Amino acid sequence: xxxxxxxxxxxxxxxxxxxxxxxxxxxxxxxxxxxxxxxxxxxxxxxxxxxxxxxxxxxxxxxxxxxxxxxxxxxxxxxxxxxxxxxxxxxxxxxxxxxxxxxxxxxxxxxxxxxxxxxxxxxxxxxxxxxxxxxxxxxxxxxxxxxxxxxxxxxxxxxxxxxxxxxxxxxxxxxxxxxxxxxxxxxxxxxxxxxxxxxxxxxxxxxxxxxxxxxxxxxxxxxxxxxxxxxxxxxxxxxxxxxxxxxxxxxx
Numbered sequence: 001x002x003x004x005x006x007x008x009x010x011x012x013x014x015x016x017x018x019x020x021x022x023x024x025x026x027x028x029x030x031x032x033x034x035x036x037x038x039x040x041x042x043x044x045x046x047x048x049x050x051x052x053x054x055x056x057x058x059x060x061x062x063x064x065x066x067x068x069x070x071x072x073x074x075x076x077x078x079x080x081x082x083x084x085x086x087x088x089x090x091x092x093x094x095x096x097x098x099x100x101x102x103x104x105x106x107x108x109x110x111x112x113x114x115x116x117x118x119x120x121x122x123x124x125x126x127x128x129x130x131x132x133x134x135x136x137x138x139x140x141x142x143x144x145x146x147x148x149x150x151x152x153x154x155x156x157x158x159x160x161x162x163x164x165x166x167x168x169x170x171x172x173x174x175x176x177x178x179x180x181x182x183x184x185x186x187x188x189x190x191x192x193x194x195x196x197x198x199x200x201x202x203x204x205x206x207x208x209x210x211x212x213x214x215x216x217x218x219x220x221x222x223x224x225x226x227x228x229x230x231x232x233x234x235x236x237x238x239x240x241x242x243x244x245x246x247x248x249x250x251x252x
Contacts, residue, residue: 095146152183
């Protein structure tokens with residue numbers, strides 16, 4: 001039996017007068033990968049930014065409805081607390097350029113003013129880099145700048161930085177779109193392993209990627225949730241003609 005971690009109810013989102021998301025209802029299951037697909041401009045990134053309240057950093061954005069994490073509405077919680085519980089990894093790798101690999105991993109604690117002793121820091125850095133499948137590659141270079149790493153390694157460092165805060169959910173906004181095919185394969189393998197530790201919501205333009213690594217898939221179109229279900233079912237027997245047309249490349 002699947003257990004629910006996040007529930008979105010009657011959620012609407014606006015930038016000024018423009019409605020970007022319309023009446024979204026969605027259940028996210030624990031320790032699963034849920035892919036959000038749809039053509040450009042359909043609201044995919046807006047939806048995941050709303051899930052950790054990143055949209056509040058932009059002017060004239062407003063939302064209606066409920067997003068519940070473990071049964072509590074995140075829209076009523078402290079936004080810093082929400083972002084600790086729901087981490088995010090962006091499209092392009094973005095390690096802090098002035099920081100070492102080590103300091104990048106524990107940056108969240110510094111930014112939140114959380115004091116850690118040396119052994120606590122060492123433990124978090126090693127565990128997070130291990131989970132991100134990067135420890136063996138960087139353990140002798142921890143005090144070099146994160147920007148010295150390859151693109152794929154930088155993205156795994158950003159995943160380690162997000163995991164260091166021990167989030168319940170990790171949002172991934174097209175995490176492989178700036179990477180070459182080999183680095184992309186490494187990240188996809190990593191995502192498949194990480195669901196043992198964390199629930200993931202993945203925005204992707206890459207339909208084949210969604211098919212390969214997600215357990216559940218969402219199809220958004222023009223701000224509406226058209227179809228949601230187990231990835232295998234959605235890809236083999238979509239219920240809505242628009243889903244079928246998108247998956248077969250008729251538009252997108």
